Amino acid sequence: MPSLRIVLAVAAVIAAAPVAPVYAHGDVTPQPIDVTGLDPLGEEWRTENPYRENPKAIEIGTSGYNQNCARCHGLEVISGGLAPDLRYLEKGKAGDEWFIERIRNGAKKQDGTTIMPAFEGTFSQEAMWAIRAYIESVAAE
Numbered sequence: 001m002p003s004l005r006i007v008l009a010v011a012a013v014i015a016a017a018p019v020a021p022v023y024a025h026g027d028v029t030p031q032p033i034d035v036t037g038l039d040p041l042g043e044e045w046r047t048e049n050p051y052r053e054n055p056k057a058i059e060i061g062t063s064g065y066n067q068n069c070a071r072c073h074g075l076e077v078i079s080g081g082l083a084p085d086l087r088y089l090e091k092g093k094a095g096d097e098w099f100i101e102r103i104r105n106g107a108k109k110q111d112g113t114t115i116m117p118a119f120e121g122t123f124s125q126e127a128m129w130a131i132r133a134y135i136e137s138v139a140a141e
């Protein structure tokens with residue numbers, strides 16, 4: 001007979017299982033995003049996407065998103081439920097402000113556990129707005 005302790009340990013592992021898919025898509029190291037071809041934005045943070053509907057930005061943002069965000073937010077921005085479905089992020093400036101706040105700072109639970117990493121210092125502002133341009137290009141009506 002397995003001891004109660006083992007049974008409890010197994011139960012704990014099973015209970016923890018639903019969070020595992022977050023890490024199931026391989027490497028969690030952020031993948032560099034090459035922003036060649038986009039106008040440089042300088043040091044100051046924008047609050048509105050300077051690349052909205054810019055085809056080059058959408059192209060860069062598509063691969064940037066799929067390599068860095070899709071493991072939580074879903075391929076082609078269709079969430080599997082692990083994280084909010086970004087097709088429903090508000091369009092235009094209001095959505096831009098919320099987007100840039102989240103991607104720069106990430107998100108933590110109340111107990112301090114990170115549920116979305118902060119990307120400031122990892123990606124350039126240009127790369128972040130390119131991802132936003134892609135997300136907005138597939139936004140739900």
Ligand code: HEC
Nearest residue numbers: 022068069072082083084098099102103107115116117131
């Ligand atoms: C490890 C999983 C994970 C990764 C990777 C991740 N996110 Fe998130 N993201 C989340 C979670 C979880 C939330 C919800 C946070 C909350 O409820 O406060 C979230 C919230 C957001 C929000 C706010 C959505 C809303 O409706 O309020 C945006 C915007 C966002 N993420 C963008 C991104 C982008 C862009 C990337 C890639 C550069 C990314 N995230 C990578 C897990 C992740």
